[in-house]
């Protein structure tokens with residue numbers, strides 16, 4: 130292992146961005162990653178299907194201002210230039226054009242109402258902006274849950290209003306995880322090296338404990354999710370200040386899990402790559418990614434409590450729910466063509482423990498508090514600390530750069 134000036138905990142988007150930025154400042158980083166892979170929640174499975182399947186992040190959000198989209202352009206990395214066809218459907222068919230428009234408009238108005246509350250400084254449950262008796266209210270609640278991972282009753286209106294989500298999402302067809310891995314090439318990264326303790330007031334800086342022994346550095350950047358931080362698997366010495374600890378607990382993880390299923394023969398006709406949102410009452414937060422990149426593949430994305438419970442019930446249950454939904458839409462014969470599948474349960478990933486951090490009502494400012502340096506040597510980064518791109522890969526990326534900049538400056542590591 131090289132002798133680092135800054136230790137980075139986690140080789141997800143935030144950790145990779147921090148390491149790249151430190152290198153560009155000629156500061157020596159070392160990334161310690163608990164799992165056996167690079168990318169954290171941006172990880173592609175390249176072997177199960179004939180194309181990359183993103184177990185976690187898949188879309189460039191806000192592509193026009195997304196630094197990862199710019200890097201993809203520079204590297205000529207493959208991503209779709211046009212968004213997916215989006216539609217609402219019932220159990221057996223897409224909604225009529227008129228109904229779909231009415232639904233989309235109602236959902237948009239609902240999101241605007243939530244954002245307006247936040248813009249007025251109201252840090253309350255997003256639920257308070259939903260007119261429960263209104264037509265399509267269930268769809269609004271389900272879409273909120275699909276995005277945030279928690280129900281509107283558990284999500285903050287102020288936090289939501291700060292989120293920047295411009296233009297249509299673009300699928301990273303080459304695999305968002307593959308992109309992050311490419312960007313990590315050449316960086317000093319130790320995989321399968323969980324950090325169990327951090328002494329952030331050590332004599333000459335910080336000392337982190339790993340199964341391979343202690344590692345000392347001038348500063349440490351922690352990018353583990355709030356789910357991991359709240360679990361206590363990393364012991365801080367001295368204990369974290371109350372404000373930091375409270376911020377971690379005010380940003381619990383939401384839930385979003387996936388089940389991908391391929392078919393041995395064409396079952397979707399000439400459907401273009403699409404994202405469908407079933408709206409049948411009671412309208413669970415379920416999205417259907419159909420024929421991504423034109424392949425005979427369907428991905429069910431199950432969010433919130435519904436997604437947590439379904440994934441906990443196991444792969445067979447996830448498969449059944451997805452197959453039933455698809456059979457209603459495309460005919461029961463497709464069941465006979467079902468082939469390889471992959472179930473992803475992020476709640477059960479010990480080094481992640483959920484989807485993304487959701488600010489509780491009243492706690493929108495917890496993100497900034499978590500992003501503040503602790504003492505002079507301990508820095509937090511990651512999607513949970515992003516104020517306007519929270520929950521996004523590029524939010525994590527930018528937070529890693531900010532933490533690296535702060536660590537290098539605060540510890541006097543920047544060479545003139």
Ligand SMILES: Cc1cc2nc3c(=O)[nH]c(=O)nc-3n(C[C@H](O)[C@H](O)[C@H](O)COP(=O)(O)OP(=O)(O)OC[C@H]3O[C@@H](n4cnc5c(N)ncnc54)[C@H](O)[C@@H]3O)c2cc1C
Nearest residue numbers: 139141142143163169170186187188324480511512520522
């Ligand atoms: C199902 C799903 C779909 C998503 N879809 C999108 C999308 O389409 N677009 C988008 O922009 N975002 C999406 N996201 C969110 C996006 O994946 C995350 O916001 C982003 O990847 C988080 O990056 P991070 O670096 O903050 O954290 P992570 O990716 O969690 O990285 C932290 C790393 O720290 C490691 N670690 C934890 N504890 C320790 C320890 N003690 N020692 C050493 N290492 C440790 C972990 O193993 C992990 O690799 C999705 C997420 C999920 C789960």
